[in-house]
Amino acid sequence: MKDSQWEKIKTIVDTAMVLAGEEKESYLKTACQGSPDLLKEVQELLRSIEESEKINFLEPLSGRYQELIVADMGNNAENTYTGATYIGKEFGAYRILESIGEGGMGTVYKAERTDGEFHHTVAIKLIKQGVDSKENIRRFKMEREVLARLNHPNIAQLFDGGVTTEGIPYLVMEFVDGVPIDQYCNKHRLTIDERLNLFKKVCAAVQYAHNNLVIHRDLKNQNIFVNQNGVVKILDFGVAKLLADPLDGTTLVETQPGQRFWTPQYAAPEQVKGAAITTATDIYTLGILLYKLLADAYPLDLKEKNLMEISRAVQEEAAVPPSKKIQQEDLKTCAYLRRISSSELVKTLSGDLDALTLKAIRKEPEYRYHSVGQLLDDLDNYQKKLPLVARNDTIKYRIGKLFRRHKMGISVAAVFLILAIGFAVFYSYRITAERTQAQLEAEKATEVTEFMLGLFEAGNPNEAMGDTLTARHLLRLGTEQARALNRQPEVQAQMLGVIGRAYYSLALYENADTLFTQALQINRQTYGEVHPEVAKSQRNIADLYRAQGVFNIADSLYSEVLVMQENLFGKDSPEIAQTLNSLAITLRHMGEYETADSLYNKALTIRKTSLGTSHPLVSESLSGLASTRYFLGDYETSENYYREALQIQRNTLPENHSRIATTLNDLGALLDSKADYEAAESLYLEALQIQTALYGDVHPYVALTMNNLAVTMANQGKMKEAQETYHKVLEIQRKLLGEQHPRIALTLNNLGMSFYFNGDYASAEPYLREAVVMSEAILDKNHPDVGSNLNNLAQTLFNLGQLTEASQLQERAVSIHQRAFTKPHPRLARSIHNLAKIKVKQHLFAESERLFLEALEQRVELLGNDHPDTQTSFRYLAELYDTWNKPEKAAEYRALIASRND
Incomplete structure (x- = not known):
C-alpha cells in the first residue's frame, strides 16, 4: 500500500x-x-x-x-497490549467493572475501590489499544498534568494516576453519572433562562481553567455532562493545551500536522487551518454549545460534506442566527422542550441572544469575546435586560433596553392601574424633610399596595368567578405595572407571585413561570437564600413543575423548601403542612402511594391542630388521603375521606369553588371503580359545571374531568360518545400541556381501551402503544401507570393473536404491579388475571389456575362477590375447567355466577 x-x-x-x-x-x-x-x-x-x-x-x-x-x-514491544480485556482487572486500588465510553485516544471504564478503606466508584481512562504511540502516550500523560491543576466543582476531578504493567498510563477520575448537557436540558424541558444559567456554570469552569493556563479545545456537548443532581461536569481535558508551563516557562509541543483533535461541528476556523490555538478557540466552542442549547441545532450544515467542504464552510460560511435556524428545523418541538410557545421562542432568541451567540462564533478570533469572563458579563446583562457588548452601542439600542426595563413606567395604558401604582411608588419614595409626613406617605403606600394586591387576587378564577377575559386583561396590565416597581422589590416580588398564581390557576403556565422565576430572583436578592418569601416563591415554581408533569424536579424543589421552612418555622407550622401536602401530591403522581399517604397524614395532623377540624385546608389533606387510599385499593376508607372532605368544603366554601369540583371529580372516579356508574356520571357533570364556569372550556382540570366522564360512558357501553369526548380531551391537553404529559398518556390509554371494549382491537393498538411509549418516557419505568398501560396493550395483542409479544408485555405488567402493590390491589389482580388468560392459550392450565385463583382471592377481598371484576373471575375459571376437562370444578364456579344473577 x-x-x-x-x-x-x-x-x-x-x-x-x-x-x-x-x-x-x-x-x-x-x-x-x-x-x-x-x-x-x-x-x-x-x-x-x-x-x-x-x-x-x-x-x-x-x-x-x-x-x-x-x-x-512506535516501540511496540513495550506498549502493545497482550490482554483481550480489562474488565475485572485491578489498577492500583481499583477494579475495572465495565467500559462506559471511548474517544479518539482513550477508553473510559467504570471502576470501584478494592482496598476496603471506603467504597468509591471512579472512572479510569487509558489509551485505547491500537493508538498507543509515543506521542499519544505523551499526550495522555499531559492530561494527567492538566487535570491535576484543576480543582473546580464543575470539572471532573482527577484522583490518581499510574501506569499499567504494559506501560500504558491511566488516570483515575471522578465518575460522573449523568447525561450530555443538551440531553439533560431537553429531558427536563429547561426554559431558555434555565439553560443560560446552566451554560453560565460551564463558562465559569472554563474561565477557571483559562486562569490556570489550560485550554480545553474540545468543549462539545458530549464532553459536558449534567449529573442526577443537576450539577455540570466538564469531562476530558485529554486534548487540552497548556498555555504555558509555570514550572519552566516553556510551552508544550504543538499538535503535529495532520492530526485532528477536534469535532467538525465544534471546530473553530483556526483549528481547521492549523493556526494558533488560544482561549478564543474555547470561546468559539462555547458559542457553538450555546447555539445547540438554544436551537437544538448547529449553526452550519455540515452533513454530507467532505473534509474540504467542511474546512471551507467552517472558515468561510456565515452562521445562521439561532432565531432563524429554529424556523428551519422542528420549531414546535423545540418550543415544547423549552416550555414556551413557538412565536415566543423566536421572539426570545431574536435580537440580543442572536447577537451574543454570533459574536462568540465569529470567524476571526480577535472579534469574538476577549475572554470567557466577558461572555459571562454579556449573559448577565441579557438576563438583567442591560445593553450587551455584542450589540452596537447606539443611543437607539440603549434607549430601547431602558424602555423594555421600565416599559410601564413610560407608557400610558391602563390609566387606573398606572395611577394606583404611581401613587404607591410616589408615596413610598418621596423625599421629604418632615419625618411625620414621610411616615404618613409610607402608610398611604401600604394602603395602596394592599388595594392593588386585592385587585390582582381578583384575577384568580375562584375570585373572578368565570370572568376570565376581564381577569386575564387585568393580570396582563398588572404584570406590566409590577415590573415597574424596581424601587420596591419586596412589593414587586409579592405582586409578581400573586399574579403568577392567578396565571397558574388559568393554566397559563408560561406566564406563571416567568413571573414565579422573577419573584424568586428578586426575593433572593432582597432577603438572601433562606427567608419565608424565598420559600414561597420556590414552592410556586415546584407547583408549576408538578402541573406540567415534571415530577422529579418538583419533588426536589419541595424537599428543599421543607428544609428551609423547618429552619424558619419549626416542624409543625401551617407552611410546613402546605408543602407536605404538595409534595404528597407529587409523590402520588410518581406512584409512591405509601410515602404520599404518610405525608398527607402529617399535613392533616398539623392542620387539624392549628386550624381546627372544619377548615378548608383540612379538607384538602383529607382529599389527598382519600386519593392514596384509592390508589392503594382501599375503596371504603377512600370514600369516607372524600365524603368528609366534600362536607367540609360545602360548609365553608362558595358553592362554585374549584376545590369542590376537584373533590366531586375524584369521588366520581372512586364510584366508577366500584361500578356505580350512574352516581359517578352525576358527580362528573356537577364538577364540569363548576369548572367550565371558572375556567372556560379549555383548561387541564376541565380536560381531566371530561376524561373521567368518558371512562364512565365507556363502562356504560356509550362507546361513540366516550370516543368523541376523548378526542376533545386530547385537543385541550395538547394545546395546554404540549405533546407529552402523563395526562395525555392516560387519555390515549383510555381512548384505546374504548376501542378494545368495543372489540375493535386493531384500532385500539396504536393508541395503546403510544400511551406505553409516552408513559415509559415520562414516568419511572416501574410506575404503576406504566404497568397498567402495558397490561392493556398486552391484552389487545392477545386478542389480535400476537401471543408472544402479549405474553412478554403481560409478564412485565405483573412484575411492575407486584413491586408497586405489596397488598391486594385491583390493578395487581387485573394484571395477574390477564396473565392467566394468556397461559390458557399456551395450554399451561396448572399455571393458569394458580393465577386465576390468586386474582380471584384479591378481588373478593377488595370488591366482594358482586363486583363485575369478581364475576369475570368466576366466569374465566369455569371456562378454564371446561377446557381442562374438569366439569365438576366448572359447574362449581358457574353456580356462583348463576346465584349472583338471581
Missing part, C-alpha cells in the same frame, strides 16, 4: 473516532466519497479498534495492516 493511501486512512480514522452515531456515519460517507474500497478499509480498521475490548487487537486484520499499524505505534 502507498504511504499516501495509508496516511489518508489514518486521517479519516483519526477524525471518525471522536464522532458517534449519525454524525460519524455521515462523515465517513463524505470523507470516502467516490471510493467504496477506501470506505471499506476505514470501516474495517475502525471496527478492529472498537472490538479490541473483546478480542486480541489486530487479529481480524490482514498482515499488511498489522505491519502498518505496528510500524506507526
